[in-house]
Amino acid sequence: MSRTVTVGLDGSPESRTAAEWAAGEARLRGLPLRLVHVWEPATDSMAQDPVIGAATRRHWTERIPRETAGELRQRHPGLEVLSEHRDGFPGELLAAAAEESELLVLGSRGLGRVGGYLVGSVGFSVVARAGRPVVLVRSGWKPDGDAAQGPVVLGVDTTAPDDTVFAFAFEEAERRGTSVRAVRTWSMPPYYVYGFAADPTFDQEWSLQEKAALTEVLKPWRQKYPDVEVTEECGYGSAALRLVEASQGAALVVVGRRRRPASFGAHIGPVAHAVLHHATAPVAVVPHG
DSSP: OOOOEEEEEOSSHHHHHHHHHHHHHHHHHTOOEEEEEEEOOOOHHHHHOTTTSHHHHHHHHHHHHHHHHHHHHHHSTTOOEEEEEEESOHHHHHHHHHHTSSEEEEEEEEOHHHHOEEOOHHHHHHHHHOSSOEEEEETTOOTTSGGGGSOEEEEOOTTSOOHHHHHHHHHHHHHHTOOEEEEEEEOOOGGGHHHHHHOTTHHHHHHHHHHHHHHHHHHHHHHHOTTSOEEEEEEESOHHHHHHHHTTTOSEEEEEEEOOOOSSSOOOOHHHHHHHHHOSSOEEEEEEO
């Protein structure tokens, strides 16, 4: 299958918002948009129910992608919109759809400033399994909002930088004609605390080392993307908190997820987990390693 930008569609307002974001992304990339509607298998009792039986299911599985595709074609003239329906478990099928795509886009539900954003079990399962980047778009996102022209926020790990994550962030910024805001946080092991008492300049020296490391890992990307302005932000504290704060007014937040075998469950890392729940901008999780 040719590469596409794919969006998981279930008819909810969140998935329709994700489809709108994905349509804009597809246009930026010059790729078709593919709508994938997954309907989880019904139990025997549900299938025989006169209200939610087979005929009703067939109606909605055809109507949801058809109507959404029509709306997107109208709002995005010239965009090729494909749609398909799959029966099965959404987490598995959407993760498989990601492998056939440049990017997979899903929706998440807003819970307000305090509660953050709800990323359901399907979303986490897909993010943890997918071998391609996955973007979660909150329900309150608007294509004409001020943040649409904001920077691309990149979470940087200077101890283990990965080209895949950097390339994704800089390419997104270049497509949008915007900047990259590189965010790096650091903390000291407990035994280094004793160094503060012995040497009052210890904290300052450590901070300068961290800033220098951030500048160094960004150097080749500045050279490769000379038209992309880069802002460096390096400080002590929580990476998740800094990224969530930086997401305000951002066009996109980009974080990495290390591929690793897990004995059970879905693992995406604590930073990505927190950012997915609380960031106010769309969040791209890029697998690497």
